[in-house]
Amino acid sequence: MKVFRRLPADARRSLKTEPGERVLTFAPSGDGYLVATTLALHLPGGGRIPYEDIDRASWDENGLNLITTGGERHRVGTTEPGLLPETVRERVNATIVVNKHVDLPGRGGVRLVARRRPGGEVTGWTLVFDDGLDPDDPGLRAQAEQALEGLRRSMGV
Structure with a gap:
């Protein structure tokens, strides 16, 4: 070769x-x-x-x-x-700014991940639900969004 x-x-x-x-x-x-x-x-x-x-x-x-x-x-x-x-x-x-698993009340948890372009600003957040959880469940999503807001406030991101 x-x-x-x-x-x-x-x-x-x-x-x-x-x-x-x-x-x-x-x-x-x-x-x-x-x-x-x-x-x-x-x-x-x-x-x-x-x-x-x-x-x-x-x-x-x-x-x-x-x-x-x-x-x-x-x-x-x-x-x-x-x-x-x-x-x-x-x-x-190197693109991962935050990677934190948060427990949701009585349901398992969600991984909250903030990513950025190399050398750039945060481009967005990804919610990765534990296996067996339905990411389309409105109640579950609301809990995850609330956890995300709390994390963003505490980290200033």
Whole structure:
């Protein structure tokens, strides 16, 4: 297999980057490259996922399994991830401003997560309910929103 020290020029040109965004590391995939930049993970075929939108990323012998905060699932094959797992983990963790589990009265709990763009302001909060709880239950949501307001006040976020 051919080893690249730099992302090939044609692959670099095809990235949809923002001004100042630069490549950190990459890995070959069957249909292109999986590229970690300073602001996002770029998927083969042109997809771009900002780190603050990545909920979970896991790696196995076949490649990357990723779930976004919006629930989209991505599977990207690569057998030689190089530094990608460490880079993605560090970049995603750096977007988390607050990650706190709060118990809800008699019902389990909710994880309150505030995320921000690298170097930016808080972009929003995510409510992650414990398994078995219905996030569409209006009473449960009201309790979670109340817990969120209390947390925001106490932390000044």
